[in-house]
Amino acid sequence: MERDSEMLERIAALEQEVRSLKTEVQHLKQHVKIEHVVPVKKEQVKPFVREKISVPNTVAVPREDPIPVKEKRSLEDLFTRALPRIFTVILVLGVLWGLKLVSDYGFLSDSVKIIAGFALSIGLGACAYYMEKKEKGSRVVALSLYGGVFIVGILTTAAGAILYDVLSLYVALIFALLYIVYGVFISFIKGNEALTVLVVFTSLLLPYLLEYMQFSGIIIGIFIVLLFAVLQIVIWKHTQRKALYIGTIFSVLALAVVSIFHDERLVFFAFAIIAVFSLFLVSFLRLYSSNSKVHASLLFTFTVIVLSLVNGILSREQTPLLIALILFLTIVAGALYIVYKRTDRLLIDMFGTLSAIVLLNIITQLNISSEMTLLLMIVVTFGGLVVAVKHAILFMKWVKGITFTVLSFFVLMFYEVEPFFSLKHLNIVLVIAMLIGLYKVLLLYKGTPVEEKKRLFKLEDIYPSLLYLVGLLYIWKLDWAYMPQHYTTFLAFSVIAFAFAAVLIIKRDIAGQLLPWLAAGVFGIAGLVLLSTVWVDDRTVIVSLIVRILYFAILWAIIADSWEQGWIYKNYKTFFSRYTEQLTIASMIISIIWIFSITNFMNFHDLINWSSAVILNTVFIFIFACLALFLAARRNYSNLKMVGIGLLFFGIIKMIFFDLSELDILIRSISFIIIGAIGLVISNKLLGKEKEK
Numbered sequence: 001m002e003r004d005s006e007m008l009e010r011i012a013a014l015e016q017e018v019r020s021l022k023t024e025v026q027h028l029k030q031h032v033k034i035e036h037v038v039p040v041k042k043e044q045v046k047p048f049v050r051e052k053i054s055v056p057n058t059v060a061v062p063r064e065d066p067i068p069v070k071e072k073r074s075l076e077d078l079f080t081r082a083l084p085r086i087f088t089v090i091l092v093l094g095v096l097w098g099l100k101l102v103s104d105y106g107f108l109s110d111s112v113k114i115i116a117g118f119a120l121s122i123g124l125g126a127c128a129y130y131m132e133k134k135e136k137g138s139r140v141v142a143l144s145l146y147g148g149v150f151i152v153g154i155l156t157t158a159a160g161a162i163l164y165d166v167l168s169l170y171v172a173l174i175f176a177l178l179y180i181v182y183g184v185f186i187s188f189i190k191g192n193e194a195l196t197v198l199v200v201f202t203s204l205l206l207p208y209l210l211e212y213m214q215f216s217g218i219i220i221g222i223f224i225v226l227l228f229a230v231l232q233i234v235i236w237k238h239t240q241r242k243a244l245y246i247g248t249i250f251s252v253l254a255l256a257v258v259s260i261f262h263d264e265r266l267v268f269f270a271f272a273i274i275a276v277f278s279l280f281l282v283s284f285l286r287l288y289s290s291n292s293k294v295h296a297s298l299l300f301t302f303t304v305i306v307l308s309l310v311n312g313i314l315s316r317e318q319t320p321l322l323i324a325l326i327l328f329l330t331i332v333a334g335a336l337y338i339v340y341k342r343t344d345r346l347l348i349d350m351f352g353t354l355s356a357i358v359l360l361n362i363i364t365q366l367n368i369s370s371e372m373t374l375l376l377m378i379v380v381t382f383g384g385l386v387v388a389v390k391h392a393i394l395f396m397k398w399v400k401g402i403t404f405t406v407l408s409f410f411v412l413m414f415y416e417v418e419p420f421f422s423l424k425h426l427n428i429v430l431v432i433a434m435l436i437g438l439y440k441v442l443l444l445y446k447g448t449p450v451e452e453k454k455r456l457f458k459l460e461d462i463y464p465s466l467l468y469l470v471g472l473l474y475i476w477k478l479d480w481a482y483m484p485q486h487y488t489t490f491l492a493f494s495v496i497a498f499a500f501a502a503v504l505i506i507k508r509d510i511a512g513q514l515l516p517w518l519a520a521g522v523f524g525i526a527g528l529v530l531l532s533t534v535w536v537d538d539r540t541v542i543v544s545l546i547v548r549i550l551y552f553a554i555l556w557a558i559i560a561d562s563w564e565q566g567w568i569y570k571n572y573k574t575f576f577s578r579y580t581e582q583l584t585i586a587s588m589i590i591s592i593i594w595i596f597s598i599t600n601f602m603n604f605h606d607l608i609n610w611s612s613a614v615i616l617n618t619v620f621i622f623i624f625a626c627l628a629l630f631l632a633a634r635r636n637y638s639n640l641k642m643v644g645i646g647l648l649f650f651g652i653i654k655m656i657f658f659d660l661s662e663l664d665i666l667i668r669s670i671s672f673i674i675i676g677a678i679g680l681v682i683s684n685k686l687l688g689k690e691k692e693k
Helices: 002-031 034-052 055-060 075-104 110-133 139-163 169-190 193-203 206-212 217-238 241-260 263-287 293-313 318-342 345-364 370-391 394-414 423-444 459-482 490-505 514-532 538-564 567-571 573-604 610-635 638-662 665-692
Strands: none
Touching: 110 139, 139 169, 139 193, 169 193, 169 217, 193 217, 193 241, 206 217, 217 241, 217 263, 241 263, 241 293, 263 293, 263 318, 293 318, 293 345, 293 394, 318 345, 345 370, 370 394, 370 423, 394 423, 394 459, 423 459, 459 490, 459 514, 490 514, 490 538, 490 567, 514 538, 514 573, 538 567, 538 573, 567 573, 573 610, 573 638, 610 638
16 A cells, blocks of 8 residues: 555656646747757657656566664653563562562462462563563563563572572572573574573573582583573574673673682683683674774773783683683684774774784783883883774773873883883883874874864873973983983983974974973073072083073074064964064063173183173173164164163163272273273164154
């Protein structure tokens, strides 16, 4: 019926299109000559019949069914579908508590309670079968009742054997196995994933019954592995990925818990866990949906957990652990080969990383040095982090990111750079290189959301600052390790100065927003340290003086670049165009203080006498006054001009009230002549500028 109605709708639409076409043809006949109408009509009708209308194809060829799209249920729908399962569990608990209450009052014997439990189990199954047969009620409720059969049966069996001692242990074991067979069968028939998960969870309670029955650990382990293997048939049949993950978790957990009670069988349980993991990998590769980051993240998580459990269980068994790790590596490498044949880029990277992790575990068992072990750990962690960033695998990114951060911090803070050719020094260099490489990877694979969030600081702002601090830490370590004691810190001070200049020269998008301010702050703090330090070792006086002059030169190189609009000005055009005058004034005041510090330092170490220091201070005051006035006249900066005039008066006052009493008459005469000549030149220039205006 649906197909006939659909055909009628298509025929009606076709007739409507034919009518519209006839109308257009009549319109053309009225406006176009007859000899042109015929070819136009043919040109119009032919594509209409062959291309636009597909009625013959629609009638002759049956329409293929579309690919089923997975239904997206709302939160309300999901909650509604979960209600039968919840109420089934509530019903079971209510019945159990009711039986306990009846037992406490002595109304029913233990045997009657166990029989009642089995009767309830069978009754739930019969009710579910009746609902399906008669098509009454919801299928979800029927499936929940089928699950209730399994839950009640297993719990009743366990209670009859352990709590009430009504069933013998072997009879209880037979009943439990029968219920497990029922659970697997009903899961296979119904194909409901929630039902499969319920069967997996409840079936794995049996190992604890076997443990209570004092079965051999080998038998318990074999049962868990076989149960997990049988469940794979259900999982493959109905493509139940969640059931696979939950079944793997509980199977591995059951083996780990049972291994606690069997210390003499630890090797067997470790290999049993590897067997479960192998089955998991087979099902994972069979059910994996291409380029699924969620499933790739779960694969990484499960592999790391299983590998950690194997290491923990066999921590005291060196040779078995080495064999187990080699077997583990073989399994992961085999999976790597399979995904390589599939050309699945995501899984190739994932299994490659996991293979490297397992290989690292094998190498650590060879009793190599701790430095080499740490080096390999850093390399493997870095590789995993790159894979996580490349494919945007969130969980793996966090795990590898935190691990790499902790390892890098430990290496940078506690490893030394001496001797120069050592594994510790290599670790430091390697961490720095990896940090630089990671920055490039983060920029390359940085996400670009449709609606980009406005953030105060971005990756390009924070990461360069981190690299800057790491570089300074490395230079500081080199300084203290290889510079003579009396030269210590001068290498670091020099690097700080050159780094500040380099940060300002490189492009703004590379330096980011924070790094220039951070480098400027470190440069200023280093300058204050130099300014306040007078005493140094006699063998480092010249070096210290050169470093002080270097800071002075870099400061004025930046000011000169801003006035000449060079590289630094172009990188920070907005800032320098607004604050060039203020920066020049601040630099002049800082420079005068800096010159006073340098002359005092030179006099303290007998490089010049006191009179020369006084003269140099005064001369530089007038030089900066001249410079301020010339620059102010160049761009009409009124504040800078006032600073220049103020420096002139300050120099004159210093000459009259201080220099006269400190200098002898010859030096006084020479200095006054030089300064007077400078003053005349300044006055002439100033008056000339005023006259031009």
